[in-house]
Structure formats: structure tokens, C-alpha cells
Amino acid sequence: MLKRLGKSIWKWVDDRTGIAETLGPMARHLVPPDARWWYVFGSATLCAFMIQVVSGVALAFSYIPSASEAYSTLQFISHEAAFGHFMRGLHYFGASAMVLMVGLHMAQVFLFGSYKFPREMNWMTGVLLLGFTLIMGFTGQLLRWDQNAVWSVVVAAEQAGRVPLIGGWLARFTLGGDSVGGATLTRFFAIHVFIMPALIFAFVGLHLWLVLRHGISEPPKPGKPVDPRTYRREYNELLKKTGRPFWPDAAWRDVVFAVAMIVVIAALGLIFGAPQLGKPPDPSLIAASPRPDWYLLWYFAVLALLPHGTEKYFMVFGPLLVGLLLILLPFISNRGERSPRRRPWAVAAVLMTVVMIATLWVAGAKSSWSPNFNAEALPAKVVVATSGPVFEGARLLHSKGCLNCHLIESYGGRRGPPLTEIGSKLSPAQMILRISNGGVNMPAYAANLTPAEMDALVAFLESRKAQRQ
Amino acid sequence: MKEPNTEPASTGCPDSPAELSRRNFLARLSLAAGGIGTLILSVPLIGFIFAPLFRKPPAVWRSVGKVDGFKIGETSSVVFEDASPLPWAGVTAKTAAWLRRESEEEFIAFAITCTHLGCPVRWLKEASLFMCPCHGGVYYQDGTVAAGPPPRPLARYEVRVRNGTVEIQTAPTSISRFKKKAGAHA
Numbered sequence: 167m168l169k170r171l172g173k174s175i176w177k178w179v180d181d182r183t184g185i186a187e188t189l190g191p192m193a194r195h196l197v198p199p200d201a202r203w204w205y206v207f208g209s210a211t212l213c214a215f216m217i218q219v220v221s222g223v224a225l226a227f228s229y230i231p232s233a234s235e236a237y238s239t240l241q242f243i244s245h246e247a248a249f250g251h252f253m254r255g256l257h258y259f260g261a262s263a264m265v266l267m268v269g270l271h272m273a274q275v276f277l278f279g280s281y282k283f284p285r286e287m288n289w290m291t292g293v294l295l296l297g298f299t300l301i302m303g304f305t306g307q308l309l310r311w312d313q314n315a316v317w318s319v320v321v322a323a324e325q326a327g328r329v330p331l332i333g334g335w336l337a338r339f340t341l342g343g344d345s346v347g348g349a350t351l352t353r354f355f356a357i358h359v360f361i362m363p364a365l366i367f368a369f370v371g372l373h374l375w376l377v378l379r380h381g382i383s384e385p386p387k388p389g390k391p392v393d394p395r396t397y398r399r400e401y402n403e404l405l406k407k408t409g410r411p412f413w414p415d416a417a418w419r420d421v422v423f424a425v426a427m428i429v430v431i432a433a434l435g436l437i438f439g440a441p442q443l444g445k446p447p448d449p450s451l452i453a454a455s456p457r458p459d460w461y462l463l464w465y466f467a468v469l470a471l472l473p474h475g476t477e478k479y480f481m482v483f484g485p486l487l488v489g490l491l492l493i494l495l496p497f498i499s500n501r502g503e504r505s506p507r508r509r510p511w512a513v514a515a516v517l518m519t520v521v522m523i524a525t526l527w528v529a530g531a532k533s534s535w536s537p538n539f540n541a542e543a544l545p546a547k548v549v550v551a552t553s554g555p556v557f558e559g560a561r562l563l564h565s566k567g568c569l570n571c572h573l574i575e576s577y578g579g580r581r582g583p584p585l586t587e588i589g590s591k592l593s594p595a596q597m598i599l600r601i602s603n604g605g606v607n608m609p610a611y612a613a614n615l616t617p618a619e620m621d622a623l624v625a626f627l628e629s630r631k632a633q634r635q
Numbered sequence: 636m637k638e639p640n641t642e643p644a645s646t647g648c649p650d651s652p653a654e655l656s657r658r659n660f661l662a663r664l665s666l667a668a669g670g671i672g673t674l675i676l677s678v679p680l681i682g683f684i685f686a687p688l689f690r691k692p693p694a695v696w697r698s699v700g701k702v703d704g705f706k707i708g709e710t711s712s713v714v715f716e717d718a719s720p721l722p723w724a725g726v727t728a729k730t731a732a733w734l735r736r737e738s739e740e741e742f743i744a745f746a747i748t749c750t751h752l753g754c755p756v757r758w759l760k761e762a763s764l765f766m767c768p769c770h771g772g773v774y775y776q777d778g779t780v781a782a783g784p785p786p787r788p789l790a791r792y793e794v795r796v797r798n799g800t801v802e803i804q805t806a807p808t809s810i811s812r813f814k815k816k817a818g819a820h821a
């Protein structure tokens with residue numbers, strides 16, 4: 167009885183809306199039979215985006231995008247609201263999954279040569295979606311609206327300010343005025359919650375339309391190059407002969423992978439939650455060390471490791487060149503071999519990109535170029551002397567900030583060279599010369615040390631000899 | 636299922652020159668009307684979003700403490716309010732500066748933002764150096780670059796002493812490239 171009623175209701179709705187007639191052929195469109203697990207990353211990215219939409223809407227029920235109240239509402243969400251900690255975790259790990267999946271999807275499409283004829287626009291819209299995803303990641307980090315977020319906005323404005331001609335305007339647009347204030351957060355909220363999601367929805371729609379229009383690319387075979395004159399005919403013949411309906415023959419893998427991803431994201435959100443909030447968003451709290459979230463940590467490392475004076479060119483032209491190169495890739499090569507076995511340079515490019523980003527990411531996580539402001543005075547077991555110039559030199563090494571950048575055994579910073587065995591490497595005269603004059607990354611201390619202090623410092627450094635076996 | 640009705644109603648002569656001309660006119664009319672509608676909405680919309688960026692807040696003198704509260708030769712952090720904070724700005728309306736007393740009457744106020752990428756620099760009192768926590772930029776006590784990647788000295792605010800009180804003139808956050816137009820000067 168109920169079943170019959172349900173059927174008749176569905177029949178009525180379908181008759182009036184045409185759902186089955188419209189979506190049925192889309193769901194059952196033919197796909198190559200051997201398009202298997204390599205093809206799940208695109209749908210996984212979309213699934214991660216939907217998690218972001220759902221969890222973002224949930225968070226918006228309690229989040230107030232006001233410069234004065236956002237921080238306290240986030241404290242409420244994190245520590246008091248039911249499931250609040252989990253919801254923030256879900257949103258954070260959902261964002262991480264989206265960045266990861268869009269990267270994997272892009273690498274797979276590139277390696278399989280799927281960006282070639284006739285799918286050039288699929289690739290181009292995908293590149294734009296990658297850009298939108300990264301903007302969502304960065305603006306989302308700012309909505310956390312703690313001390314790190316506030317200073318990240320200033321750093322972003324500083325970078326925007328380097329753009330020729332419109333740099334000043336871009337910086338003011340980023341800050342929402344002359345400095346961080348009431349107008350800053352609301353603009354990032356509008357961008358993160360309305361503008362970018364709308365763009366993502368629109369371009370995902372276009373991307374999916376293009377997938378339907380050109381079909382899912384068949385897995386590449388060595389020795390079977392793309393020829394624009396014959397490709398469409400051959401592809402249609404392939405589908406006629408061996409094509410399978412997308413639903414459910416291929417879609418089940420997408421569903422299984424997406425559900426597995428949801429389980430992992432939910433588990434991470436439950437176990438770890440979202441990143442802890444930092445200090446309040448007070449720009450007058452000076453003790454801050456702004457860092458981007460993990461997906462932009464590699465870029466933070468790039469800016470630190472570039473030769474002095476070159477970063478302004480890199481900041482402006484680096485992202486522009488990479489973006490242009492990616493967008494124009496199909497026009498550089500839109501025919502010929504698709505198989506990665508016949509495209510060693512494509513494989514090398516992906517491997518090099520992965521190794522480069524991973525290496526920079528590790529470097530960014532360590533941030534060895536950053537001074538260690540928490541460096542403590544050297545303990546007695548390291549200093550050894552309990553009085554005299556060596557003892558005084560150890561004290562000066564800490565108070566004059568040397569330990570912020572130099573390491574003695576395991577104490578201090580890693581920005582400068584370690585000084586654990588400096589006594590075996592430099593003579594006292596060489597030490598005085600370097601301390602007095604400084605270098606590219608070291609300030610000159612000539613005007614900052616009395617002769618007695620210099621003697622004490624050198625006495626301590628001289629005592630740092632290599633241990634003989 | 637019935638096909639959607641997309642055929643024009645029969646007029647006896649559907650593709651006659653007069654009918655085509657009429658359709659052409661109607662298509663242009665629709666496009667023009669759409670354009671006018673978009674223009675009517677987009678001008679105030681764009682104006683609303685971007686106009687505040689072109690509004691220059693006044694430079695205001697803010698008191699940061701009594702002259703006697705600052706020792707000669709010492710540098711300390713001072714906090715003051717922006718020129719025209721929005722009512723909902725909360726703590727974000729605050730700004731800090733490093734204030735150095737050079738002599739009885741002379742003060743220097745440095746912006747706290749590193750000229751490399753804008754991170755807040757810290758003052759190391761015994762070392763008499765400003766140091767940036769992000770990429771290790773270092774400045775001497777007069778704000779000149781001592782080491783690391785900063786391309787320029789620390790930016791400065793205007794400072795004056797009035798009635799025994801030290802005052803700092805508010806200025807935009809010092810950002811590379813548009814600092815010359817307005818804001819704390821290098």
C-alpha cells in the first residue's frame with residue numbers, strides 16, 4: 167500500500183519536473199570500461215567540497231563575522247557548543263582533504279594526458295578550481311580570527327602591495343582600509359562564504375558539463391596518440407563497443423572512495439579537532455609568529471629561502487607564471503602520446519613537483535630560518551665554568567640574542583651556523599672580526615659590545631672545541 | 636513524454652522579413668534592457684564594496700604616555716587606537732609602535748611591521764636590536780637594517796611632545812609600494 171503510494175507520488179513529481187528524463191541519461195552516460203580507481207579523485211574533491219559546504223553552514227549558525235566578536239564565538243564553538251569542536255575539526259580536515267584531492271586529481275589528469283584534445287577546457291576550468299580552493303583555504307584560515315590570522319592578513323597585504331601599479335590598491339582591498347580593523351574580517355567572510363563558493367559551484371557545474379560533453383577519458387595506452395582529426399570518432403566507437411553506464415558500473419568506486427574519505431575526515435575531526443585558537447586578534451600584541459596552514463607552508467618556505475632582493479619579483483611573477491603555465495598547458499601540448507610510459511618528462515615533472523613541495527613543506531615546518539625567541543640561557547652542564555670570562559661569555563651569548571640564531575649543542579636557534587665546535591674552527595681574531603662586522607644574516611655587534619664583553623664572548627666561544635674521539 | 640514547446644506560434648508567414656526584423660528588434664531590446672538593469676544594480680554594488688577603500692581616514696594624534704614614563708636611550712612598546720575605528724572593530728582597532736626616547740625632547744616611533752613581509756618585529760633590549768620572528772630580519776636601534784631579508788629600514792610614525800605627553804600620529808600600516816602616498820614613512 168505504502169509502496170504503491172510512494173511510487174505514484176514519485177511518478178507525479180517526475181512527470182511534473184522531468185527529473186528522471188533529465189538526469190537519467192547523465193547518470194547512465196557511457197564510460198570506458200577500464201576507468202577504475204585512478205578516476206575517483208575528482209568526485210572525491212567534489213565530495214570534500216560538499217563536506218565544507220555542510221560543515222560551513224553549520225558553523226555559520228554560531229559564528230559572528232565581526233572583528234570584535236568572531237574570536238569569542240569561535241571559543242564558544244570550540245569549547246561549549248555541542249559537537250562544536252568536531253564541527254570545526256570536520257571543516258579543517260575537510261579543507262585539507264579538498265586540497266589533497268584536487269592535487270591528486272590534477273596529477274592523475276596530467277599523467278594520463280587527459281587534458282589533451284578535446285578536453286582542454288576541462289583542464290582549464292580545473293586549474294581555476296584549484297586556485298579557488300587555495301583561496302578558500304587561505305581565507306578560511308583568516309576567519310579563525312586569532313592573532314595568527316590578523317598577522318597573516320598583514321603579510322598577505324604586504325605581498326599584494328608588491329604588485330606593480332595596482333599594489334597599493336590591492337593591499338588596501340586586502341586590509342579593507344588602511345590597517346587591520348573592523349572592515350577586514352567581514353570582507354574575508356564575504357569572500358569565503360559567498361563569492362568563492364558561488365564561483366566554485368559555477369565552475370564545478372561547467373567542469374561537470376564538460377565531462378559529460380567530452381566523456382571520461384579512456385585510460386591511455388602507449389603507442390596510441392591523440393589525433394584531433396580521428397579522436398572523437400575512435401572514442402565514440404570505443405564507447406559503443408565496450409562502454410559501461412557510469413551509474414552504477416563506474417560510480418560505485420567513486421561512492422566507496424568518497425565514503426572512505428568521509429570516515430577518515432570524521433575520525434580526524436573527532437580525534438584531533440580543529441587547530442587551537444591562538445591569542446586574541448589584537449594587533450598590538452607584538453609577540454606573534456604568523457604561519458600559514460599546512461597547505462601553504464611550502465610557499466612560506468619559498469619566501470624564506472629565496473635570495474635577498476628576489477622575493478618581490480617572485481611574489482608578483484611566481485604565482486602568475488605558474489598559473490599561466492598551468493592554464494595554457496593544453497595549448498602547449500594537446501595531441502600526441504597520452505601514456506605516462508611514453509612521456510617521461512611528464513612523470514619527472516610530477517615527481518619533481520611532489521619532491522619540491524614535500525621538501526619545502528618539511529623546511530617550512532622546521533622554519534630553521536626563524537629566530538628562536540624562546541631560547542633559554544645555557545645550562546651549567548654546557549657552560550662548565552661557574553665564573554670568569556667563559557661564564558660571563560655564556561651569559562652574554564644569551565642576553566645579546568646570539569642564541570636566538572645560533573645553536574650550542576641542542577640549545578638555541580638554527581638560523582645561523584651552529585657554534586658548538588666554533589673554537590676548533592675560528593681563531594679569536596677571526597671571531598672578533600665576525601662578531602664586530604656581522605654578515606648578510608648577522609648584525610654587526612661592534613657598537614653593541616664593550617671590549618670586556620667582547621673578550622668574555624670570545625673566551626666562551628673559544629672554549630667550544632670539537633670533542634676528540 | 637511531450638516535447639517542450641519551442642516552436643514559434645504560427646503566424647501564417649513565420650520567417651517573413653517583417654517577422655525576422657521584429658524578432659531581431661525584440662532580441663536587441665531584451666539585451667539592452669538586461670544591460671541597463673545590470674548597470675543600474677552594478678554601479679551602486681561596486682561602489683558600496685570599493686568606495687571605503689578610497690576614503691582616507693584623518694591622521695590623528697594619539698597620546699601614548701607621559702614623557703617621564705620613557706627613559707632616555709630606551710625603547711618600549713606603546714599602544715594606541717586607529718584614526719577612525721569602526722564601532723565593531725573591538726581589539727583590532729589597536730595598533731602598537733616601538734617608541735625610542737633619544738633625548739629630553741626627541742622621540743622616534745617605529746612601525747612594528749617588518750619591511751620584508753610585514754610580521755611584527757620584537758625588541759631585544761640587551762642586544763639593542765629589533766628582530767623579526769618570521770624570516771629573521773634584524774634592525775639596529777635606529778631602525779636601519781642590520782641583517783637578513785628586509786629591503787628597507789623600519790617605517791616611522793610622526794611623534795611630538797605636547798604638554799608633557801608623547802603623541803603619535805596615526806598612519807596606515809606600512810606596506811611596500813604605497814607607503815610613499817600615505818602612511819608611516821621610512
